[in-house]
Amino acid sequence: MISVLIETRNADEPLARTLGGLVGGAVEGVLSDVIVIDQGSTDQTHRVADAAGCIFLQDQTLIDGLRRARSDWILFIEPGARLIDGWIEAVATHVERMQGPACFTRSHAHRRPFFARVFSPGNPLADGLLISKRQAMALSAPGKSAVDLARGLAMKRLRAEIIPGTLK
DSSP, X not given: OEEEEEEESSOHHHHHHHHHHHHXXXXXXXXXXXXXXXXXXXXXXXXXXXXXXXXXXXXXXXXXXXHHOOSSEEEEOOTTOEEOTTHHHHHHHHHHTTXXXXXXXXXXXXXXXXXXXXXXOOOTTTTOEEEEHHHHHXXXXXXXXXXXXXXXXXXXXXXXXXXXXXXX
């Protein structure tokens, strides 16, 4: 089982899209909990998280979210990101084999152009991050965000696709 952590600020509609895509994981018994760490939203983010049954942490840190997570594996994902069919099996297999950090493969229609990938690092969390809770806690520090945690990690690519949260 995995816990999902989503850091957000004023992203109620993207958060709703992401949470809707995670329902299958909850039904299949892969997700134990979803934690939304809100950084001062003024929109309806808290209502979206509450309606979906998420643990809502307002103005708390990444470390607080990791401590609340019930599973040994954490999936960091951005608001608006959508996991494509087949992600449940890929995540379950990766977790079962106790492999290191992993990310999803960007869907073919949403891949960045070659030169953009080479010359512009982009957002390291755009493809999600699946990491053991123990490793995430070891890499976390006060003031660090999930993006900071993902930056510089060597990650295996899962055979499952994601549509990044920065796209509509």
